[in-house]
Amino acid sequence: MVPMSAPGDAVKTPVKVHIVTIFPEFFNGPFDCGPTRIAREKGLLEINLVNPRDFTTDAHRTVDDYPFGGGAGMVMKPEPIFLAVESVRTPASRVILLSPQGERFNQDTAHRFKQLPHLILICGRYKGVDERVRTMLIDEEVSIGDYVLAGGEAAAVVIVEAIARLLPGAVGDEDSVATDSFAQGLLDAPVYTRPREFRGATVPEVLFSGNHAAVATWRRQQALLATARRRPDLLQKATLTPLDREFLQKTLGKEASNGSQNEK
Numbered sequence: 665m666v667p668m669s670a671p672g673d674a675v676k677t678p679v680k681v682h683i684v685t686i687f688p689e690f691f692n693g694p695f696d697c698g699p700t701r702i703a704r705e706k707g708l709l710e711i712n713l714v715n716p717r718d719f720t721t722d723a724h725r726t727v728d729d730y731p732f733g734g735g736a737g738m739v740m741k742p743e744p745i746f747l748a749v750e751s752v753r754t755p756a757s758r759v760i761l762l763s764p765q766g767e768r769f770n771q772d773t774a775h776r777f778k779q780l781p782h783l784i785l786i787c788g789r790y791k792g793v794d795e796r797v798r799t800m801l802i803d804e805e806v807s808i809g810d811y812v813l814a815g816g817e818a819a820a821v822v823i824v825e826a827i828a829r830l831l832p833g834a835v836g837d838e839d840s841v842a843t844d845s846f847a848q849g850l851l852d853a854p855v856y857t858r859p860r861e862f863r864g865a866t867v868p869e870v871l872f873s874g875n876h877a878a879v880a881t882w883r884r885q886q887a888l889l890a891t892a893r894r895r896p897d898l899l900q901k902a903t904l905t906p907l908d909r910e911f912l913q914k915t916l917g918k919e920a921s922n923g924s925q926n927e928k
């Protein structure tokens with residue numbers, strides 16, 4: 665097991681993560697920048713790597729084998745994964761298999777995971793892991809999207825970073841997390857900074873008005889529009905006020921009758 669935590673001024677029990685991986689070198693770097701580094705340095709997050717190869721007994725440190733019944737690709741053997749997990753598991757652990765067959769990871773999952781004291785993330789490789797890992801070892805199976813990665817390592821980085829930035833103190837401006845995309849079930853409104861005009865494109869006037877209520881209304885409406893155009897599935901689940909609905913109906917109705925296209 666390789667500790668990846670830096671000593672920090674821990675004030676509360678950190679979220680502990682163990683990543684079970686046969687490629688520990690994959691993680692050289694991604695946890696050393698941004699909110700993940702800050703969370704680790706502040707003692708809010710502790711990340712450790714466990715290599716199933718360290719739990720093999722043969723000279724080649726074999727972690728994979730041919731599939732029974734034939735077929736393409738190698739399968740990760742159960743014993744090294746079981747032993748790796750059992751070497752770090754406690755009654756408080758949640759054991760998660762990362763695979764394209766899992767439940768889709770989203771912002772709600774990140775919020776749920778940040779409450780857990782100990783996550784064990786198992787990174788599959790090759791054709792997959794022996795089914796006994798799925799049926800006897802894990803608590804849940806998670807996918808980061810409908811595509812197949814070479815292994816769960818990139819998924820582990822995604823999940824850890826999504827959790828890290830939710831830990832109070834990991835992101836400089838807490839408000840920035842509160843207004844994130846998905847925070848209110850909607851995509852984020854557009855943001856602008858200087859210069860006021862860039863290559864002929866100007867910043868919306870309302871943002872210079874000094875009228876906080878008008879800015880808030882504009883942001884809400886832009887978030888509603890972006891979500892309606894790009895992710896209508898999210899809009900179905902979001903909590904909308906009667907004013908939100910009226911705005912959407914008016915604006916989208918107008919767009920439809922003008923024959924305008926959705927944003928690219």
Ligand code: ADE
Nearest residue numbers: 762763807808813815819
């Ligand atoms: N391993 C391979 N593909 C994956 C995916 N989409 N999500 C999580 N783990 C994976």
